[in-house]
Amino acid sequence: MNNDIVLYxxxxxxxxxxxxxxxxxxxxxxxxxxxxxxxxNGSGKSTTIRMVLGLIKPTTGEIRxxxxxxxxxxxxxxxKIGALVEKPSFYNYLSARRNLEILATxxxxxxxxxxxxxxxxxxxxxxxxxxxxxxxxxGMKQRLGVAQALLGNPELIILxxxxxxxxxxxxxxxxxxxxxxxxxxLTVFLSSHILHEVEQMCRTMAIIDKGRLVxxxxxxxxxxxxSDIFSVKVDRxxxxxxxxxxxxxxxxxxxxxxxxxxxxxxxxxxxxTELLVQSGFHIFAIQPRRSLEDYFxxxxxxxxx
Amino acid sequence: xxRLIRLEWIKTFSKLRTYIGFIAICVVLPLIFIGLKLDKGRxxxxxxxxxxxxxxxxxxxxxxxxxxxxxxxxxxxxVHIPFFIALVAGDQIAGEATAGTLRMxxxxxxxxxxxxxxxxxxxxxxxxxxxxxxxxxxxxxxxxIFGTGDLLVREEGLLILSKKQAxxxxxxxxxxxxxxxxxxxxxxxLLSVLVENAIGPxxxxxxxxxxxxxxxxMPISLFERIRPFLFTSYSKVWQKAFLDPMPLNDIILxxxxxxxxxxxxxxxxxxxxNRRDILS
Numbered sequence: 001m002n003n004d005i006v007l008y009x010x011x012x013x014x015x016x017x018x019x020x021x022x023x024x025x026x027x028x029x030x031x032x033x034x035x036x037x038x039x040x041n042g043s044g045k046s047t048t049i050r051m052v053l054g055l056i057k058p059t060t061g062e063i064r065x066x067x068x069x070x071x072x073x074x075x076x077x078x079x080k081i082g083a084l085v086e087k088p089s090f091y092n093y094l095s096a097r098r099n100l101e102i103l104a105t106x107x108x109x110x111x112x113x114x115x116x117x118x119x120x121x122x123x124x125x126x127x128x129x130x131x132x133x134x135x136x137x138x139g140m141k142q143r144l145g146v147a148q149a150l151l152g153n154p155e156l157i158i159l160x161x162x163x164x165x166x167x168x169x170x171x172x173x174x175x176x177x178x179x180x181x182x183x184x185x186l187t188v189f190l191s192s193h194i195l196h197e198v199e200q201m202c203r204t205m206a207i208i209d210k211g212r213l214v215x216x217x218x219x220x221x222x223x224x225x226x227s228d229i230f231s232v233k234v235d236r237x238x239x240x241x242x243x244x245x246x247x248x249x250x251x252x253x254x255x256x257x258x259x260x261x262x263x264x265x266x267x268x269x270x271x272x273t274e275l276l277v278q279s280g281f282h283i284f285a286i287q288p289r290r291s292l293e294d295y296f297x298x299x300x301x302x303x304x305x
Numbered sequence: 306x307x308r309l310i311r312l313e314w315i316k317t318f319s320k321l322r323t324y325i326g327f328i329a330i331c332v333v334l335p336l337i338f339i340g341l342k343l344d345k346g347r348x349x350x351x352x353x354x355x356x357x358x359x360x361x362x363x364x365x366x367x368x369x370x371x372x373x374x375x376x377x378x379x380x381x382x383x384v385h386i387p388f389f390i391a392l393v394a395g396d397q398i399a400g401e402a403t404a405g406t407l408r409m410x411x412x413x414x415x416x417x418x419x420x421x422x423x424x425x426x427x428x429x430x431x432x433x434x435x436x437x438x439x440x441x442x443x444x445x446x447x448x449x450i451f452g453t454g455d456l457l458v459r460e461e462g463l464l465i466l467s468k469k470q471a472x473x474x475x476x477x478x479x480x481x482x483x484x485x486x487x488x489x490x491x492x493x494x495l496l497s498v499l500v501e502n503a504i505g506p507x508x509x510x511x512x513x514x515x516x517x518x519x520x521x522x523m524p525i526s527l528f529e530r531i532r533p534f535l536f537t538s539y540s541k542v543w544q545k546a547f548l549d550p551m552p553l554n555d556i557i558l559x560x561x562x563x564x565x566x567x568x569x570x571x572x573x574x575x576x577x578x579n580r581r582d583i584l585s
Contacts, residue, residue, distance in 0.1 A: 016582075053412040055583040075414040083412050089405025093319055102312050106413035110308075148409070 004031045005067070006156050006187050007052065012061035014047050014211075021047040022211040025061070029156075029189055029204075034182045036202030036219065037191040044211035045191045046086060049160050053083055066155070079107060082154035084162055088145025092134035096125060096144055099133060100151060107152045119147040123177065139170035146177060157181065158189040163197060175201060230269070232260040232276075233285040240281050244272065309415060309423035310430075317393065317427050326389030326435050334378060334442050338450050341374060371448030372456040372471040376547065378443040383482060383543075387489040387514045388507075389435060394428035394493035395506030398578065402501040402585040417579050421498075425571055428490040433483050440479045458547045466549065478546035481556070484563050485540030489514060491570035492536075498578045501585050536566040 007029040014022040022044040029035045039045045050056040052063055054074055063070040065077045090099045100116045120126040123143035133141065142162065149157050159178065163171040178201055182188050192198055198205055199219060206216040215222060234240045237255045244253040244262060249271065251263040264272060269286065276283055317323050398421075401407040410420060456471035458464040466474060492513060496506035517537035520528045532538045542559035545552050 050408075050583065055408055055411055057580070057582060075416065078412065078414045081412075085408050085412065087405060089409055091316060091319070091404070091406060093321075094316075098315070098319075102315065103409065103413065105308055105312055106410055106415055 005029065006031050006065065007035075007189060008064040008067075009048070009052070010062045010064070012048065012051060012063065013059050014044075014051060014056060015059045020211055022051070022058075022208075025208070025211070025213050027206055027213070027216065029187060031155075031187050032182070032185055033204055034178065034188045034190060034202045036198030036205035037189060037208065038195065038198050038205055039193060039208035041193055043193075043208050045193075045208060046160055047211075048208070049083070049085060049158055049189075049191055052158065053081070053085065054078065055085070079152070080155045081158060082149035082151060082156075083158040083160075084145040084149045085158075085160050087164065088141050088148075090133040090141065090144065093132060095130045095132055096120065096136070096147075097129040099144070100148055103148050104151050112152075115151060115153070119150040122150060123147040124173075139166050139173075142166055142170065142174060143177075146174065150181070154186070156187045156189065158191075160191045161193070162190070163192075163194065171197075228264065228266050228288060230262050230264065231285070231287045232262055232272075232283070233258075233287075234260065234276060234281045234283050236281060240276060240279075243275070243279055247272075247275070306419065306422065309419055310426050313397075313423045313427040314430075317397075317431065320396075322392055322396065323431065325392060326386070327438055329385075329389065330382070330435070330439050330442060333382070334439075334446060337378060337381075338374060338446055341369070342450055369451060370454035370456075371444060371446075371451045372453065372468070372475070374447040374451055375440075375443040375475065376456065376458070378439070378447075379478070379482070379543070382439060383485075383541075384518075386435060386439070386486055388511055390428075390432050390486055390489050391493045391507045391510035391514075393431050394490040395497045395510055396503055397424040397428060397494055398497040399500050399506050400497075400503040402583075403503045405585060407585055408583055411583055418575060421494075421575055421578050425491070425494055425574070428494055429487055432486045432490045436479060436483045436486055440475070444475065456547075458549075464547075464549050466547070470549075474546045474551075477551075478543040481543035481546055481560070484560060485542060488536050488540060488563050488566045488570065491567045491574070495570045495574040495577075498574045498581070536563065539563050539566075 005028050007027065009025055009027045012022055012025040012027075013020070025044075025048060027037075027048075037045055037048070047056060051058050052065070052070070054070065065073075066080060068077060070077055090096075091102070094102075097116060097120070100119065101113075104112065104116060117126060117129075120129050123146055125140060125143055125147065128136070128140065133144065136144065142164075146159070146162060149159065162178070163174050166174065175197065178188055178190065182201075190198065190202060202219055204216075204218050205222070207214040232240070237258055237260050241253045241255050241260045244250045244260070249264060249268045253260055253262045255261075262272070266288075273283060273286065398407065401410070411417065453468055455468060456466040456474070458466060489510065493506055493510040496509040500506060500509075514537065517535045520531055521535050521537040539559040539562045542556055542563070545556050545559070
């Protein structure tokens with residue numbers, strides 16, 4: 001296997017009694033990448049992350065980290081990983097520094113106080129390090145969650161919904177921090193249901209739905225590989241959509257909220273414009289829609305357009 | 306392993322609930338002793354057995370002494386100590402699961418077995434400390450307030466132990482009480498592994514202890530068949546340390562049973578915890 005792959009899952013499956021949370025999942029994350037793990041709520045993202053971190057035992061399949069099996073090398077491998085699983089939780093009755101000392105001692109024999117100061121500095125909490133965590137705001141707890149994931153200079157950090165529950169300012173700070181970490185050479189595995197977040201930060205991504213992998217690849221590559229989607233605003237949109245559907249160069253056309261969403265190749269735009277004008281429709285706007293959101297929805301709901 | 310136990314120590318002894326047991330003992334004991342002192346021995350002299358004793362023997366010296374009150378306190382408080390133990394031991398895993406910190410520690414290198422061993426160790430240390438606190442305070446304060454003397458034991462008739470004998474019996478009784486309470490700690494830890502809310506193991510432990518004590522104590526023939534299988538039938542082994550002659554075989558057998566229960570409860574906790582999916 002390629003040494004550049006830091007995380008690899010093969011046929012990973014988890015069943016809870018009659019419910020299959022994750023099914024036959026094959027993922028591979030390259031060293032130095034910001035990998036977006038995208039899926040709607042309940043799609044199996046957190047279950048996958050928990051399996052990768054040894055919190056949940058897979059029903060079948062294998063997890064390899066840094067080219068070694070997690071099953072047989074758990075202790076060594078977890079030393080190289082920092083993670084924030086869902087909502088960050090701490091011993092609220094202890095200070096942030098004490099919390100980090102406990103977690104650092106679990107990872108390494110003795111807590112490195114310089115390392116604790118370093119990670120607190122990264123998340124801008126050094127001046128509040130000796131305050132009890134119960135006095136922290138949600139945003140500060142989230143930043144402390146990222147700080148604990150950075151303890152001991154891990155090679156891979158896994159962040160599960162790191163911006164959940166944050167205000168816009170907090171979200172901006174965390175995103176900026178993640179990009180900074182990746183620039184320092186860390187591999188970041190970012191789980192999110194916020195499409196915009198993944199589109200902004202990630203180089204590669206995987207989309208998961210109902211526990212199954214929908215697609216995996218480079219964000220730019222995946223977005224460009226598809227036919228383009230355009231929003232067309234016209235009078236009498238239903239009639240216009242029906243007309244467009246009769247043309248073979250139109251892959252699909254559907255009216256959503258008074259606007260036609262058309263899936264066609266970009267070079268067909270003048271032909272479509274001409275057809276609509278000649279048929280007596282008034283065109284108010286034609287806008288390209290090639291965001292990850294459209295891609296995501298088109299992958300999850302085949303009948304979207 | 307010691308660093309894990311140290312971490313559990315920091316976590317456990319940074320919580321207020323850990324001190325509730327100690328606070329309760331420190332408040333209740335002086336109250337009992339002040340009450341007994343103000344009562345001027347009526348508690349002892351008004352009992353039927355004391356009247357019989359007085360009618361047949363010439364009593365010299367101080368029977369309401371530090372040893373007597375320490376033993377009295379032991380009889381009264383040992384029933385309530387399991388609650389304080391459940392409060393701490395039952396919180397070890399379930400409390401962390403509720404708070405969400407369990408996943409934070411389990412994604413770190415130490416195995417689940419090591420983490421649970423550390424938590425079991427801290428539960429036992431707490432149990433020992435609590436009984437030790439009861440011992441030191443009841444004997445120490447009792448001797449300061451009531452002085453020393455022979456120990457009057459009202460178990461299977463009336464028995465008087467000399468001062469020297471009394472000290473020896475206390476030195477045996479307290480470690481036996483620690484062992485009995487350690488089984489409660491093991492049970493609480495087992496229940497703590499089974500559920501993900503912090504209250505469940507405390508209520509569960511107390512429910513099991515109360516039901517088992519009722520079955521162990523009530524003289525009903527149906528219960529007699531169940532009795533040998535209940536740990537509460539052996540956890541009052543410390544009372545046998547005050548008998549004369551001391552039933553050594555009974556004590557050793559009870560100790561073995563208690564150790565077996567402890568191994569079973571801890572073993573089941575390790576087995577379940579190791580296989581459990583952490584979903585909290």
